[in-house]
Amino acid sequence: MKALLALEDGRTFACKSFTGPGETGGEIVFNTGMSGYQEVLTDPSYRGQIVTMTYPLIGNYGVNHQDVESDRVQVAGFVVREYQDCPSNFRSEQSLAKYLQSQGVLGITDLDTRALTRHLRTVGALRACISTHELDPAALVEKALAVPSMAGCDLVTGVFSKKPYRWINGAPAAVDMDLADMDERVWHKTGGFRVAAFDFGIKYNILRNLEAAGFQVLVVPAGATAAQVKQVNPDGIFLSNGPGDPEPLTGPVATIRELLDYRPMFGICLGNQLAGLALGGATYKLKFGHRGANQPVKDLETGKIEITSQNHGFAVDIDSLKKENLVVTHINLNDNTLEGFAHKDIPLFTVQYHPEASPGPHDARYLFDRFKALIEKTHA
Template identity: 65%
Template sequence: MQARLTLEDGRTFPCRSFTGPGEASGEVVFNTSMTGYQEVLTDPSYSGQMVTMTYPLVGNYGVNDEDVESGRIQVAAFLVKEYQPFPSNYRSTQSLADYLAGQNILGVEGLDTRALTRHIRNGGAMRAIISTTDLDPESLKRRANALPSMVGMDLAREVTTRRAYRWTAGKPELLGDELTLDARVWRHRGDRPSVVAIDFGLKYNIARCLERVGFEVLVVPAETDASAILATAPDGLFLSNGPGDPEPVVYGVRTVKDLLGRLPIFGICLGNQILGLALGGRTYKLKFGHRGANQPVKNLKTGKVEITSQNHGFAVDMDSLGTDAVEVTHINLNDNTVEGIRHRRLPAFSVQYHPEASPGPHDAAYLFDQFRAMMKTK
């Protein structure tokens, strides 16, 4: 089915839908990973974005019920060069087209993803519309320019869990309608250290990694305040990844400020940006973001280079951090942006990349052990 993608600057790309008729809008970004499209599709950090895969052939191993990072597809649309309609994999339970169509997500192929990626790299991530019904480039351009900007958009509020849940044996277990929890409610299963994970768009594999290193994990909604968190008597606080601009997430920043020095804190991706804001820093939007499984990051303490998986469009401003209290621990070797920070005196640290990535590099898995070592011995 014929379709057309038009960017806010007027650049247009003919393509065709492999999921049926439809229309989608959002910010167009690209991901350089060769595999992992199901994890990409279900990553809440992609909320509000239309994702282009730079690897040309997509769909060849289908999808399954296990390789998901949340309870639903999060992307606004999925853009590929060539869709493979006949998956061949013993774990596959469904084709990619049926998976997308089943959740009313538009998928398009036959698009010049190489040209689109080069255009975004030169001009920056842009708002756009894909349609199978409106094929007029001028009409689509006007509509694309009317879309809201990602800057100033609080998407964490949209993707967060509505109810607290315990992460148990690799899956969520809902605990109730209200966050009126204490240690007796959710820590009765053992004497492992407990961590409260604030869900700004939590990927399931982060919860799996926290559980793997020995934590009991309680996941709470993004707007949970410090008093409610302290009422659960946790041993640590985790700040999750998530979509959108970190600066409008003022409730999360306020909670972290209230808990600094009271609990060990570890943040990933949006959690890194929120910690940076809580420590007095600023954030800014990157030109086209970092999305893929091969970003080189240097650990400034060890001098080692880690190959990392990343998915973010904003970053912490290095110059805004007071060096007396905050130390930059990691930098991106492609553009020297901040990839990790820590407080010099308080037990709080974070990274911009994804140490839990699956599939992807495992160079940074040590960070979960580092967080576990900050807890009281149990």
């Protein structure tokens, strides 16, 4: 089925839909991973975005129920060079097209994704619109211009769980208490350290890694207050990833600020940015973001280089954290942007990248053990 992709700057790409008729808009970005498209599709950090895969052949291993990072497809649209409709993998349960169709997400193929990616690298991430209904370039460009800007937009509200839940044996488990009524009864009497994980759009594999590190995990909504977290008496606080601009999230920033010296704290991606804002730092929008499984990051404490998986369009201004009580721990070797920091006086550290995504494949998994060691130190 004929389709058209239009960018806000007037450039258009003729293409075809492999999921049937439809129309969608969002900020268009690119991901440089050679695999992992199902994880990309279900990552809440992609909320409101149309994702272009730079690897040309997509769909060849199908999809399954195990490799999801949330309970639904999160992307606004999906762009590939060549869609493969006959998957061949022993874990495949259905085709990518049927998976997207089941959730009403538009997928397009047969366009020059290399040219599109080079354009986005040059001019930066753009608003875009894809349609099988409106094939007039000028008219579709106008629709792209009407898409809300990512900057200043709170996208967390649309992705976080509205009720708390436990993560047990690799799956979410409901709790029989409302957030306002929860106390220490929510935890098992025996088990590992207790971690309250803020859900700003948390990926399932983060929860899997926290559980694998021996933690009991309680996921709390993004709007949970500091008082509500304190009443369950966790041993540690985790700040999750999530979509969009961190600056509009004034409520979570205030909550994090109130919890800074309460328990050891670890943040990933958006959690890193929110912690930076809570400590008086500033954030800004990157030109085209970091999205893929091949970003080199240097650990300034050890001198080691990690191959990391990343997905963010905003970053903490490294100069805004040049304070006596803060230390930059990680930097991106591609552009020298901030990839992690720690506090000298209180038990807090964060990273911008995704250690749970196994890019190296295990270059950054030590961070979950570091979090555990930090909690153990406070109990010593």
